[in-house]
Amino acid sequence: MRVFLVILMLCLPLSLHAQGAATLVADRVALTEDEQLIASGNVEVLFDGSRLTASEIVFDRASDTLQIVGPIIVQAADGTIFTADRATLDPRLENGILQGARIVLQQQLQVASNQIDRRDGRYSQLYKTTATSCRVCGTQTPLWEIRAEQVIHDSEERQLYFRNATLRVRGIPVLWLPRMRLPDPSLDRASGLLTPEQRNTTQLGFGIKLPYFITLGDHRDLTLTPYISPETTTLELRYRQASANGNLTVQGAVSDDTLLPEARSYLFAEGRFKLADAYQLNFDIETASDPAYLLDYGYSDIDRLESAVQLLRVMDDTLFNARLTNYESLRDDEDDESLPPIIADLAYETRYEPAFGGVLRYGTSLDAAYRYSTTDGDAGRDIGRIGAAGAWSDSWVLPYGFVADMQTGLRTDVYFVSDDVDFENEDVRAASSIGGTLRWPLGRVGTAGTTHLLEPVASLSWAETYGGTPPNEDSLRTELDRANLFALSRYAGDDRIETGLQAAAGLTWTRLGGRGVNSVLSFGRVFRQDVQDGFTNTSGLNGLNSDWLIAGQFTAPGGFLFDTRSLWNGVQDLTVTDSRIAWQNDRISLGANYVWLGPDPEEDRLETSSEWTVDAGFVINDAWSLEVDARYDLAAERPVRAGAILQWRNECVTVDVSASRRFTSSSTVEPTTTFGISGSIGSFSTGRATGGLATGCGN
Template identity: 60%
Template sequence: MRWLAFLIVLIWPTFGFSQSAANLIADSVRLTADGRLVAEGNVEAFYGDTRLTASRVVYDPETDRLRLDGPIVIRAEDGTILTANQADIDPTLENGILQGARIVLDQQLQIVANQLDRQEGRFSQLYKTSATSCRVCGDRPPLWEIRAERVIHDDISRQLYFQNASFLIRGVPVIWLPRMRLPDPTLSRATGLLVPQQRNTNRLGFGLKLPYFITLGDSRDLTLTPYISPETRTLEWRYRQAFRNGFLRAEGAFSDDTLFDGTRAYLFAEGDFALSGGYQLAFDIESTSDAGYLSAYNYSEKDRLDSAISLTKVTDDQLFQTRLTFFETLRDDESRASLPPIVADLSYTGRKAGPDGSVFVYEAGLDAAYRTSNVAGDAGRDLLRAGGYAGWQKDWVLRNGMLITATTGARADVFAVADDPAFESVALRFVPSANLTLRWPLIQNSAGGTVQIIEPVAQLAWAESFGDRPPNEDSTRTELDRANLLALSRFAGEDAVQTGVQAAAGLVWSRYGAKGLDTTLTVGRILRQEADDRFTPSSGLEEAQSDWLIAGQIVAEGGFLFDARSLWDDDDGLNVADSRITWRNDWITLGANYIWQGPDASENRPDTISEWTVDSAFALSDAWTVDLDARYDIAADRPVSAGIGLEWRNECVTIDVSASRRFASSDTIAPTTTFGISGSIGGFSTGRAAGGLTTGCGN
């Protein structure tokens, strides 16, 4: 019969103990003639969520020692497990010797030793050790293991120090190291070497990356990655820092290679900080030494770089934002001086509710575009706009469910134009407007729980521009879509506004299935008094009668989404089509896009664009995952880029193999083929294996 025997002091800092009493249960407890306390038979000690079991425990008050007979098992709160055959330790369990010990750290790394010496309540010295995170099956050697003459585990720094260590694969020695330090799996950040990466390209040859991670405190770190190949000597770096009110991240590289005459470098940095008063400060920096550097080293596919700083404040009824942006082009056929390279904007928007349910809206803004080119005309024009808007809006809901929205307002702008004789140096513009929108949602509920909504929508709008016609800098690429079907002006910016009487009509059908299948279809069109040549032909908005907008979306359970939009002209048929599909669950991650656009000389597009892209990942099994990505130019009948990655993972090893090809070429970017391979072993914070197949112990 088991019974509650006594309370003992049980301390072991490795497992997060502090001096306190613990409950001990045993089949029998007796006090010998010489004063020793003996507990025998299914001995169990409990301290919080920590549990110790042994077959026999003897306490000798003269030597102040505890003798434990195995099998001994200690299960700590953090998941660490310690087993031993015998133990001779002090009552605090801070110093002692354990025979036939085994430690399992974070349910990942197990270390087996002939003997474990506990010292100073901090260090565990293990002799004749074998460490692995792989499953051990009888006498069969694990997939990998590290054998060492001695291993020291520091509980405070959470580091493992190996002496005279050998790395073995299926029992065969591969690497010998006299000394080695590795973080234990409970440590998330530690200075040391990260997983090496092999990279092989047709331009840079066979190369090796050796990332080294440096902790600079709890909130900062630096990663230095030497990249060495026959064609380059490169040092990559990354710096990260977290603040109480934001973060800073910067990365870059320096290269000396055979592809370019001189030193090459790039810098990408970003930061975001919450300031007092509700303001948010954000910035990003993008810079490179030459146009082909980012692509050659696969750092980025961007062909325009933008560096910006912004300040924003958002409240329930106010929005303030200002932004300064510097653009740098990497395109062969484009000059940075004529982009324009410097763009600045400042805006303020406020809303105030009236006593009758109406809303007053007021805005003020300042925009500037500056070109460093001195050429007169579009390539050298500088522009400054200052303006404001005031408007009123109110909604009415009729008894039959119809929603009527009335909006009226006016805006005034002043433009300063330089280096373009086609426009006045100072231009004034005043634009009053009015808008009336009707929506009539009709709802049907089926017995099975499906809900269908048919919503006819109609709009009647008017606007007129008085004064000068300024140049259009910020609204050169606008297309008809679901978001601007009922907008008063469909120009994306503030430099251009739609004028005259216009009407828009559409129909939105939505179905919300009882089993999670939701469908939406939108059809609409815009009618105006006259055509507007400021819109491009492929925008769907150039003619007095716009193209037909047909758009739809399907959302299903299991992470499936399909979205499509198209513009149809009465005479020429399809002008624009774009679609995307995403699907994500435990076995598949899929993202695919397709776009089709007809030729449009006003958008510098002499040829048809027809292109699809795919980015996907498939879990073939618990161990195998394949990644596929591709981009194909259907109009030119040629691939643009393609890549494949294969990963094999089990409980103790991860191996990644990849290959990619970029087919596109220009004067600064050449076709490149890249092969890569990397691997990591689980059980250490630098290479922990999450999930994956657990190998069995079958014959």
């Protein structure tokens, strides 16, 4: 019969060192004349978060030691597991010797040794050691292992120190190091080498990246990555800092390569900080030494650099936003001076609910656009605007289920223009608007729980401007969609306002299936009294009447999605269409986008644009996975880019093999093919485990 004893003999020595006593549980307990306590049969010792199990324990009070007969399992308070055949330990399980021993760290890394010496409950010194995170099957050689003459595990610093270590793959030595330090799996952050990455491109040749991670306290770190190939010598960096008030991230690189004679570099910085009184400071910095650098090295595929600083405050009833932005173009056919490169804007808006009902909004705004050039006209024009606006809106539920809403507004803007003789240096424009929308949602519940909702919508609005006509800087690119079909003005910015009498009509049918199959279909059109300027041919909004908007979405259980939008200028004249179809389950993820745009000289598109973008992911089995993506230009009948990543992983190893090809070229960028391979061995990446399928053991 199993008995439970609190051993008073253990309490005496332990009370000198710790608060509390050890607890011993065994099937049989005997006390000898020479003050030896012998416990046998399913023995357990519990003390200060540690737990020991064995077949027999002999406690000698005179020497204050435990002689333990295995199989022995020690579970330390920090999660470390020791196993051994025999051991001599003190009652606190902090000091002693374990023979035929093994340590398991975080249930990931196992370290086997002929003997383990425990010191001060902190250090474990192992001799003739083998370490691996792979599953060990009897005497079979694991996929990888590190053999060392000596290993010291510091459980407080959570570090492993190897002496005379050899990395073996399938038993074959591949790397010898006289000394090596690695973090144990329980450590979240530690300075040291990260997973190397091999990169091979047609422009830069075969190269290797060796990232080194440096901790700078609990809230900061720096990663330095030398990248070396026959064509380049590059140093990459990433700095991160976190605080109670915000975060800062800085990325960059400096290169000396054979592609250009001068040094090349880039720097991206991003910060988000909370200030007093609910203000937030945000900034982004983007700079590159030349237009092709980011693409040549695979850092980014953006074609414009945008640097901005923003002060933002969002409350329940007020909004304050101040932003300064600098643009730099990386496109071959675009001049920085014509963007314009510097944009500043400031806006304040507040809202409240007056006693007579509805919501009243009012505020003021300021924006400016500055170009470096002093050339007269679009290429050199500088412009500033100061404006104030107010608007009131309300909604009502009418008899027979009709829903009506109404809004009206007034605004005044003062413009300051220089370097453009076609416009006054100072000009004032005022505008007024009023509009209403009427909806009639009609619902029906069909068989099997299916719900149908049919909602016809009609709107009528009027607006007029008084005074001058300012240059159009911020309303050049606008498209008709479901979000702005019933808006008072569909221009993207403040420089243009839709004027005159206009109406919009649309119909939306929504079906919510009882089995989770849902669909939405919408269509509508805008009718105007006057033709509006500033809308391009493919915006769907040019002319007296807009194009027909047709949009729909279909979703089904199991991860299927289809979403589409198109603009039609007549029954057979398609202007724009963009669609996405996607499906995913536990093992497969498929997605495809299709975009078709008609010719539009005002958008610098002289020919039809038609492209497919495809991305997919496949979990082939528990070890293999594949990701592919591609972009194909149907109009030009040529691929734009393609890529694939093949990954193999198990419980102790992860290997990624990648290949990509960029087919496009310009005066600054050449077509490039890139190959890469990277891998990691489990349990030595701080803060994470490999987590793949454990390999099986055959007979």
